[in-house]
């Protein structure tokens with residue numbers, strides 16, 4: 316998966332660099348401090364300057380980079396912020412609470428392959444809260460050229476995916492740390508705008524995003540890491556630190572002696588109810604198959620990503636729920652490809668299964684789509700009656716080893732009915748597997764010409 320040996324070596328190198336830098340930093344800090352006092356002296360305020368060094372602390376620790384242009388840019392930026400601090404501090408009285416005004420600049424670095432990243436952390440305290448002026452720099456070590464986040468993106472849609480991943484991880488971070496960041500602030504801080512992600516670091520396992528307190532409406536910054544495995548298909552390969560597609564495979568041997576059943580859900584992703592279903596799957600060691608409609612994918616990206624990451628199977632239900640047999644080849648291809656690309660952008664994996672809307676398929680559809688056609692053996696008619704008990708009954712009364720059940724996760728009654736059925740069937744020795752898990756457990760090979768309605772023993 317990852318190049319661990321090389322990174323350890325790099326780490327040692329970084330550790331050495333940092334200790335060298337620390338020594339230099341003391342020197343630089345002293346230089347700046349002298350400079351600061353010097354300014355005070357020329358002010359000629361009879362030794363009673365309000366910016367007496369006793370009331371001001373300045374600490375500056377800048378990286379030594381192998382890139383002169385970036386080094387200079389960082390130095391100039393820190394200088395400009397430092398003089399802003401000095402200008403302000405000059406006008407301030409002796410701090411009443413005994414806490415010195417202070418200005419701090421420090422940094423962190425991280426690298427992936429030839430790409431180096433530096434996050435400069437600048438804080439300035441002039442009596443009322445600490446202001447942050449962080450800035451990140453990314454550049455190619457070989458060419459020296461600076462790189463923007465946008466340059467690292469795979470496609471035009473990537474920033475949207477990056478934004479929804481950022482939302483998910485920041486939201487998680489906020490809850491985990493009981494930060495109570497307002498949802499609108501999380502949305503604002505992670506909206507698909509490159510400026511939102513001005514502070515990033517390329518770490519070993521993922522991109523670290525540092526959100527400033529004023530982005531979040533709280534006192535502290537927040538640092539969240541999006542794993543590179545989540546960014547496959549979103550960032551260009553050279554920025555993924557060797558991350559590979561996860562196959563999210565379960566150990567299937569535990570299901571060998573069980574009766575098997577596939578719960579499949581069409582017409583989603585369905586947001587709230589899809590998430591309710593997923594919240595309950597672990598109880599039954601269950602995974603399901605979602606056949607999603609392409610036109611809905613971008614509205615439910617985080618739900619779809621969660622579904623995939625949880626180990627459920629994602630198949631296509633076409634882009635616009637079309638009757639595929641009625642389309643010409645070009646239209647058919649577009650329905651298939653648009654959907655597959657949208658799904659891959661979110662999950663990192665291209666689907667191989669399709670549930671043709673209305674169960675309408677033929678040889679031309681199979682050949683042109685190149686996907687395996689999954690139909691069903693138990694139709695719950697959940698969309699019609701919208702009754703959780705009828706959904707549950709349709710499943711439990713007709714269940715058999717190898718069955719494929721058709722439902723729709725856009726209805727709460729369907730999700731509730733499915734969960735009732737799971738509870739009952741689990742007591743009868745059923746295991747709930749995805750379509751491809753069922754195929755594997757039954758020792759079957761995929762065949763493009765077939766219509767799969769069940770996997771009987």
Ligand code: ZN
Nearest residue numbers: 581582672673
């Ligand atoms: Zn449908």
